[in-house]
Amino acid sequence: MSSQISEATTNRLSVYLRCLNELDAAGVRAVSSKTLAEQFDLNAPQIRKDLAHFGELGVRGVGYYVKDLKRQLRHILGLDRHLKVAIMGAGNLGLALADYPGFRQEGFGIAALFDNLRDKVGQQSRAGVPIYDIKELRKIARRDQIVIAVIAVPLSSAQAVVDKVVAAGIKAILNFSPGALRAPDDVKLKNVDLTVSLESLSFYLAREASGDDT
Amino acid sequence: MSSQISEATTNRLSVYLRCLNELDAAGVRAVSSKTLAEQFDLNAPQIRKDLAHFGELGVRGVGYYVKDLKRQLRHILGLDRHLKVAIMGAGNLGLALADYPGFRQEGFGIAALFDNLRDKVGQQSRAGVPIYDIKELRKIARRDQIVIAVIAVPLSSAQAVVDKVVAAGIKAILNFSPGALRAPDDVKLKNVDLTVSLESLSFYLAREASGDDT
DNA sequence: GATTGTGAATGACTTCACAGCT
DNA sequence: AGCTGTGAAGTCATTCACAATC
Numbered sequence: 001m002s003s004q005i006s007e008a009t010t011n012r013l014s015v016y017l018r019c020l021n022e023l024d025a026a027g028v029r030a031v032s033s034k035t036l037a038e039q040f041d042l043n044a045p046q047i048r049k050d051l052a053h054f055g056e057l058g059v060r061g062v063g064y065y066v067k068d069l070k071r072q073l074r075h076i077l078g079l080d081r082h083l084k085v086a087i088m089g090a091g092n093l094g095l096a097l098a099d100y101p102g103f104r105q106e107g108f109g110i111a112a113l114f115d116n117l118r119d120k121v122g123q124q125s126r127a128g129v130p131i132y133d134i135k136e137l138r139k140i141a142r143r144d145q146i147v148i149a150v151i152a153v154p155l156s157s158a159q160a161v162v163d164k165v166v167a168a169g170i171k172a173i174l175n176f177s178p179g180a181l182r183a184p185d186d187v188k189l190k191n192v193d194l195t196v197s198l199e200s201l202s203f204y205l206a207r208e209a210s211g212d213d214t
Numbered sequence: 215m216s217s218q219i220s221e222a223t224t225n226r227l228s229v230y231l232r233c234l235n236e237l238d239a240a241g242v243r244a245v246s247s248k249t250l251a252e253q254f255d256l257n258a259p260q261i262r263k264d265l266a267h268f269g270e271l272g273v274r275g276v277g278y279y280v281k282d283l284k285r286q287l288r289h290i291l292g293l294d295r296h297l298k299v300a301i302m303g304a305g306n307l308g309l310a311l312a313d314y315p316g317f318r319q320e321g322f323g324i325a326a327l328f329d330n331l332r333d334k335v336g337q338q339s340r341a342g343v344p345i346y347d348i349k350e351l352r353k354i355a356r357r358d359q360i361v362i363a364v365i366a367v368p369l370s371s372a373q374a375v376v377d378k379v380v381a382a383g384i385k386a387i388l389n390f391s392p393g394a395l396r397a398p399d400d401v402k403l404k405n406v407d408l409t410v411s412l413e414s415l416s417f418y419l420a421r422e423a424s425g426d427d428t
Numbered sequence: 429g430a431t432t433g434t435g436a437a438t439g440a441c442t443t444c445a446c447a448g449c450t
Numbered sequence: 451a452g453c454t455g456t457g458a459a460g461t462c463a464t465t466c467a468c469a470a471t472c
Contacts, residue, residue: 006463010417014410018393032431040394045434045465052433060432061472077413078420085412092340096310101368102392102409108416126306148415154315171422172415178316179232180254188418190411195316196228197404198299199291201362201386202322203224204402206292208385220441246453259443259456266455274449274454 009050013073015040016047017106020070032063079107086146086170088161089153090115090123090131093176097152099127111144134161138168151175162189223264227287229254230261231320234284246277293321298360300384302375303367304329304337304345307390311366313341325358348378355382365389376403 019039023031033044033051051057051064054076058064074080085103087094090113097103098110113131115121121133132140140146149165151158151173158177165173166187173189175181178196183189233253237245247258247265265271265278268290272278288294299317301308304327311317312324327345329335335347346354354360363379365372365387372391379387386402389395392410397403 005417007414008463010414011410013417014407014413015394017413018409034431043465044431045467046463048432049434049464056433058432059472060470061430063431076417076420078416078423079413083416083419092310092313096306097408099306100408103412105409106413108412147419148412172419174411174415180229186422188415190415192406192408192411193228194311194314194406195232195319196225197388197406198317198322198362199228199231199293199320200221200224201388201402201404202292202297203219203227203290205297205361205386206290208400209292222441248453257443258453259445260441262454263442263456270455272454275452276450277453 005053009053010077012042012047012050013077016050017070017073017077017079020066020073023066024070028066030059030063030065033058035063074106081107083108083148084111084144084146085109085148085150086112086114086137086141086144087129087150087152088114088134088165089151090117090120090125091152091154094150094152095125097150097176098125098129108148111146112140114140134164137164141168141170146170148172148174151177151181153177155179219267223267224291226256226261226264227291230264231284231287231291231293234280234287237280238284242280244273244277244279247272249277288320295321297322297362298325298358299323299362299364300326300328300351300355300358300360301343301364301366302328302348302379303365304331304334304339305366305368308364308366309339311364311390312339312343322362325360326354328354348375351378352382355384360384362386362388365391365395367391369393 016036019036033047036047037044057069057072085108087098087110094113098113103110110129113125113129114134114137115131116134120131124130147170149170151161153161155177159181162173162181162183166183171187173183173187175189175191178193181189230250233250247261250261251258271283271286299322301312301324308327312327317324324343327339327343328348328351329345330348334345338344361384363384365375367375369391373395376387376395376397380397380401385400387397389403389405392407395403
């Protein structure tokens with residue numbers, strides 16, 4: 001029954017939810033797909049199609065009730081339970097991510113940092129996320145019910161860390177290390193490749209500089 | 215002449231380049247699209263199409279010469295000149311990004327951090343990137359020839375900072391703050407939305423948990 | 429009257445199949 | 451023989467147009 005939902009769609013659902021939170025905070029009761037579409041540069045049928053995948057979430061002639069749709073989206077995105085996140089690597093990036101406010105919204109909780117350096121183990125991030133030895137991953141993951149791992153270790157150890165994460169039974173990974181990592185099919189691996197992002201900007205700049213129209 | 219190149223394509227070019235660097239380091243002379251394709255999960259014609267946008271980069275019957283293609287890709291991506299990057303916001307994330315090794319490869323240089331807090335201005339990151347007052351952006355950007363800005367400030371000030379970046383004549387922005395920011399059409403704005411990424415993983419987990427096949 | 433939900437049309441990207449070099 | 455470059459076919463995603471509903 002559940003026709004495959006594309007990643008592009010789920011990403012947009014997140015964006016809608018964020019927008020609904022703002023509308024709700026502003027006391028808005030209902031919103032039309034047209035109004036929503038104007039906020040980003042999407043068109044209205046796109047939004048309706050996205051939402052229609054999950055049933056008849058709107059009311060014809062009226063639009064979508066903000067509180068209602070918000071609750072539905074939270075459920076669809078699986079945000080109506082507390083999701084515990086572990087961050088692998090307590091270097092600059094790992095520590096920054098551990099305390100990143102955006103990660104604490106919407107029911108996510110950063111439960112633990114993992115590293116293999118003696119100095120770091122036993123310490124904690126500024127906001128108080130404890131740093132454990134990576135050897136304890138399996139134990140802590142089970143104890144704290146960690147379901148998502150963020151990879152913020154150097155490239156050289158990234159694959160080994162992913163393997164440990166997988167072995168600990170974690171099924172969702174957000175990877176910040178560059179390059180292609182391998183994980184079993186039943187593990188969802190999402191890459192945030194900062195080098196690729198920067199290079200894509202560089203490409204744009206290079207194009208602008210030389211001949212281009214539009 | 216320059217038929218529009220999609221973002222998906224340019225992202226793959228980055229990935230190819232990274233792979234070529236490894237092959238080159240390993241002393242490999244030439245590589246076929248088939249061999250390249252096996253590294254990631256792409257198929258060979260995809261790679262050939264991507265490269266063919268930019269001329270006849272390969273040699274029939276042989277494949278692509280590694281050093282040659284590497285140089286070509288660096289040129290296509292605009293990496294054969296030194297690109298100076300500024301990071302807006304010297305908080306946890308900004309400081310981590312300033313020292314992130316991945317940002318230093320391939321000709322990028324982090325030239326400056328900007329913040330508006332007195333304590334921070336005049337300091338520097340661990341790796342030695344100086345922190346300037348954001349009021350000096352225009353001056354420093356011109357002096358250091360900064361062409362890319364990374365937005366790592368809290369959401370509340372993100373739009374204002376983008377406006378300043380645009381006013382300083384910077385045409386490429388990598389945005390880490392959540393939500394939609396506005397910039398003129400001639401400025402390339404690329405979003406790295408960590409909340410959206412996490413929520414997309416959450417969606418996957420929610421699907422697995424309830425009914426789903428394949 | 430307004431706005432959703434949706435089949436049909438369009439457009440974009442990917443894959444295939446093979447002609448064309450080396 | 452081997453592998454690239456590319457038109458054609460196929461697949462997936464977006465946009466349109468309108469019937470169904472409130």
